[in-house]
Amino acid sequence: DAKTTQPPSMDCAEGRAANLPCNHSTISGNEYVYWYRQIHSQGPQYIIHGLKNNETNEMASLIITEDRKSSTLILPHATLRDTAVYYCIVRTQPGNSGYALNFGKGTSLLVTP
Amino acid sequence: DAGVTQSPTHLIKTRGQQVTLRCSPKSGHDTVSWYQQALGQGPQFIFQYYEEEERQRGNFPDRFSGHQFPNYSSELNVNALLLGDSALYLCASSLLQGRAEAFFGQGTRLTVV
Numbered sequence: 671d672a673k674t675t676q677p678p679s680m681d682c683a684e685g686r687a688a689n690l691p692c693n694h695s696t697i698s699g700n701e702y703v704y705w706y707r708q709i710h711s712q713g714p715q716y717i718i719h720g721l722k723n724n725e726t727n728e729m730a731s732l733i734i735t736e737d738r739k740s741s742t743l744i745l746p747h748a749t750l751r752d753t754a755v756y757y758c759i760v761r762t763q764p765g766n767s768g769y770a771l772n773f774g775k776g777t778s779l780l781v782t783p
Numbered sequence: 784d785a786g787v788t789q790s791p792t793h794l795i796k797t798r799g800q801q802v803t804l805r806c807s808p809k810s811g812h813d814t815v816s817w818y819q820q821a822l823g824q825g826p827q828f829i830f831q832y833y834e835e836e837e838r839q840r841g842n843f844p845d846r847f848s849g850h851q852f853p854n855y856s857s858e859l860n861v862n863a864l865l866l867g868d869s870a871l872y873l874c875a876s877s878l879l880q881g882r883a884e885a886f887f888g889q890g891t892r893l894t895v896v
Binding site for chain 1: 787816818824825826827828831839841873875884885886887888889890
């Protein structure tokens with residue numbers, strides 16, 4: 671699975687959009703981009719995933735560049751409860767090979783009042 | 784609908800002892816994965832169980848073993864505990880094929896003294 675690079679930390683004001691970048695320059699054609707987050711003292715929580723098209727759900731939007739070498743997770747209106755570590759993970763679609771997730775160190779997002 | 788449940792939530796063991804951690808997957812899920820998360824690090828994949836067999840394994844020694852029962856619940860066993868085994872142990876459940884997201888439990892905090 672491709673390696674990802676994320677900034678170690680970011681700040682965002684409450685109510686503003688939080689834009690979390692992820693670089694995955696070695697991504698291959700059959701690899702998906704997944705985002706999980708981990709709020710302090712809890713297990714990781716799935717947010718969103720995508721292959722090459724932009725995706726949106728009730729939690730966030732995922733913007734993937736045309737060359738697929740980077741992506742941005744957007745939390746449109748950040749709240750204090752969005753303070754967490756956000757992990758960008760690149761891997762092939764789960765199948766017979768299983769579903770191991772390769773977490774890096776992620777980005778620690780602090781949402782301030 | 785109960786999510787992924789893990790027990791116990793906290794545990795203190797002495798170096799050299801053995802420990803067993805337990806996980807009940809989310810209803811309808813048939814695959815269980817275990818992760819180790821040291822303080823300040825992202826979760827690291829230990830192994831995955833499906834149909835009562837270990838299907839995939841991360842870079843962990845044989846002291847780490849597991850089991851999956853017919854009802855899909857799972858156990859993680861660690862023998863000859865080392866101080867470095869102190870960590871948060873996370874269980875995740877999913878469907879082997881199809882669904883994208885894995886659901887994580889709250890974890891078991893193991894302290895080895």
